[in-house]
Amino acid sequence: MSAGNVFKFALFVRIFVILLQVIFNRCVPDHNADAFRLPYEKGVGIANSVVSYLLEGFSRWDAQYFLHISLYSYTHENTLAFFPLFPVLLRHSSNILSIVFPFSLSPLNCTLLAGVLLNCILTSLSTIALYKCTQNVFQSEIFAFTSALLFCINPASIFFSAVYSESFFSLLTFCGLWALEKGCFFFALCGLSLSASIRSNGILSAGFLIYTFLKQHINYVFMSHHRLPAKLNVFLFSSTLLKITVYLMLFSLPFLGYQVYCYLLFCTSVLSEYDLPEIVVNFLTRNDLKVPSEPSKWCFWNIPLSYSYIQSRYWDVGFLRYFSIKQIPNFLLAAPIVIIVLVSSTKYFIRHRKELWHLGFIENKIYDASDVYSNIKCFPYFLHIFFITIFCILFIHIQVVTRMLCSSSPVLYWVAATAVLPANDRARFKLFKEHSHKNWLLIRGHQPVVHVPLGVREGQVRGTQK
Numbered sequence: 001m002s003a004g005n006v007f008k009f010a011l012f013v014r015i016f017v018i019l020l021q022v023i024f025n026r027c028v029p030d031h032n033a034d035a036f037r038l039p040y041e042k043g044v045g046i047a048n049s050v051v052s053y054l055l056e057g058f059s060r061w062d063a064q065y066f067l068h069i070s071l072y073s074y075t076h077e078n079t080l081a082f083f084p085l086f087p088v089l090l091r092h093s094s095n096i097l098s099i100v101f102p103f104s105l106s107p108l109n110c111t112l113l114a115g116v117l118l119n120c121i122l123t124s125l126s127t128i129a130l131y132k133c134t135q136n137v138f139q140s141e142i143f144a145f146t147s148a149l150l151f152c153i154n155p156a157s158i159f160f161s162a163v164y165s166e167s168f169f170s171l172l173t174f175c176g177l178w179a180l181e182k183g184c185f186f187f188a189l190c191g192l193s194l195s196a197s198i199r200s201n202g203i204l205s206a207g208f209l210i211y212t213f214l215k216q217h218i219n220y221v222f223m224s225h226h227r228l229p230a231k232l233n234v235f236l237f238s239s240t241l242l243k244i245t246v247y248l249m250l251f252s253l254p255f256l257g258y259q260v261y262c263y264l265l266f267c268t269s270v271l272s273e274y275d276l277p278e279i280v281v282n283f284l285t286r287n288d289l290k291v292p293s294e295p296s297k298w299c300f301w302n303i304p305l306s307y308s309y310i311q312s313r314y315w316d317v318g319f320l321r322y323f324s325i326k327q328i329p330n331f332l333l334a335a336p337i338v339i340i341v342l343v344s345s346t347k348y349f350i351r352h353r354k355e356l357w358h359l360g361f362i363e364n365k366i367y368d369a370s371d372v373y374s375n376i377k378c379f380p381y382f383l384h385i386f387f388i389t390i391f392c393i394l395f396i397h398i399q400v401v402t403r404m405l406c407s408s409s410p411v412l413y414w415v416a417a418t419a420v421l422p423a424n425d426r427a428r429f430k431l432f433k434e435h436s437h438k439n440w441l442l443i444r445g446h447q448p449v450v451h452v453p454l455g456v457r458e459g460q461v462r463g464t465q466k
Contacts (some may be wrong), residue, residue, distance in 0.1 A: 008125035025057030038068035043106025051109040063163035076289035086165040115163035122167040129174035134182035135360040137311035156403035164361040166407040197254035267299035345386040372414040
């Protein structure tokens, strides 16, 4: 069990998914949906035919938008709903591939091939990031290994191979959470903030930073040996608030930067127009699409954010808008993962009902880390995924829920690992939390309960089973 084995298994699964896609894309007829299809010039030659035949199934639905943005940038208002970091990476990957690939490919096929290869690598790296993050939370090799393997075969696996942003988003999210668990706040900030420039729900990851800083402050004050002076308490709390404010400002820069770009592109003439292929110009004209320099309603809002307006107008996203009889099949498809999240979250909160009043901030007791339901360190993770699930049910297209949850949180894989691993095979040991500089572990009442020898890492006791 190692990160190398995890990476190899992830690559194997990606190859297997590609083979399944080839088979089912040829055996199952396409659904004739009224979805966006990007304009393109068909490539000629054997290489283009092979790429189209093998990978065409990975270019459906939202992949059309990502391919379009990568090829032509943000040509019309609808495309602004898709955040820029993944298309930018896709464009550069395609440029590199066009240089090193021995056969001539059309721009579309080259970008498609680059997208599939890129996502295979990104998903495999995401698996390692999840593996490392789980190791830090549970201090268990077998639990981390099992969680990583389950991530490789998650129910949204096809979206991690197609030209979608889920793989890149999960990589940055898991890397950010891993860094946060290790106390590397700057790297955590980088990973989590960049994830918000890939998918809008990445903004919620700011909650992990806020939670961590508040928990540090509360634990320091609560576990101090002596009552702190009032002025010192005020100073410490002010310092914590200042740190949170600075980090949130830095966190929001990628997201706000993109919103400023959207405003300058569609609401002003600051950004110069760029030349587009004739086939794209004809497509925009024929479909009467709103192009840059044609101000829209959101341009005149007090806070001109394009995202909510575009989601509401073009995708009918809003409170309970998706609740209709014709959407019952989609609700049924999303039901399994929604039920898993709601049931597991409820079970976790019931087990930790005593910690609910302080949201798990005060970590002053010996706690068990043998499974996801016992580990108090999972508290913010459950809060995060529970909120996302409720929001998805009430506001967004329900068929997005599965891939959103599978790429946004490690909780699903921790719950699954707890279910599939027999109790006697888990790493059964207690995690201890140091609350003083003398290697003494404290419980309520500030009484020492056990002495930890110097040199033993936090969360470990010599002789415990790994």
